[in-house]
Amino acid sequence: MRRLLYFILVMLALAGVTSCKDEGPKDAAIAAHAAKGYYDQLLKGDYKAFVDGTYHPERIPDSYREQLETAAKMYMAQQQDEHRGIKSVKVQGCDADTAAHVANAYLILSYGDSTQERICVPMVESKGTWYLR
Numbered sequence: 001m002r003r004l005l006y007f008i009l010v011m012l013a014l015a016g017v018t019s020c021k022d023e024g025p026k027d028a029a030i031a032a033h034a035a036k037g038y039y040d041q042l043l044k045g046d047y048k049a050f051v052d053g054t055y056h057p058e059r060i061p062d063s064y065r066e067q068l069e070t071a072a073k074m075y076m077a078q079q080q081d082e083h084r085g086i087k088s089v090k091v092q093g094c095d096a097d098t099a100a101h102v103a104n105a106y107l108i109l110s111y112g113d114s115t116q117e118r119i120c121v122p123m124v125e126s127k128g129t130w131y132l133r
Contacts, residue, residue, distance in 0.1 A: 027125075028103060032094035034130035035105035035121040039089040047072040055124045055131035084112025092118060101125040102133070 038053035047069040054068070079086050088110045096103035103123040110116050122133040 027098050028094035028096035031096055031103035031123045031125070031130045032091045032105040032107075035094075035107060035123055035132065036089055036091050038132055039107060039109075039121075042072060042076065043086055043089065045076070053132050055126060055133055057126075079111070083115060086110070087112050094123075103130070 034053070038050055041049040041053065050072050051065060051068045060068075076086070086109050090108045090110070092106040092108050094103055094105045101124060103125075105121040105123055107119050107121055108116055109119060123130050124133045125131075
């Protein structure tokens with residue numbers, strides 16, 4: 001009887017692990033694609049869209065939104081000065097915790113001076129949409 005109970009518990013645990021694996025990569029890919037999309041907006045100079053991609057549980061004041069947009073613009077100016085700008089963004093991978101609705105997207109930034117940098121972009125899912133955290 002004890003062996004049967006042990007066998008059933010092991011099978012249930014394996015079933016739970018395999019069902020999580022099916023969801024995890026799909027959610028991770030969606031989170032990584034969202035992160036890349038937000039950074040693509042940054043590259044285009046659409047700072048409003050980039051700020052719209054950041055997670056704010058409540059509406060933020062217009063003055064704070066302006067500060068965030070200015071900070072994004074300053075970041076891009078700094079990258080232009082230091083590396084001749086960011087030329088492209090590629091997804092390298094993503095780790096998602098679907099139970100906690102969070103992920104870390106890994107992006108490769110390719111600069112105008114032919115260097116590259118790997119960055120980790122924290123993401124959070126809210127109401128079915130992935131946002132920058």
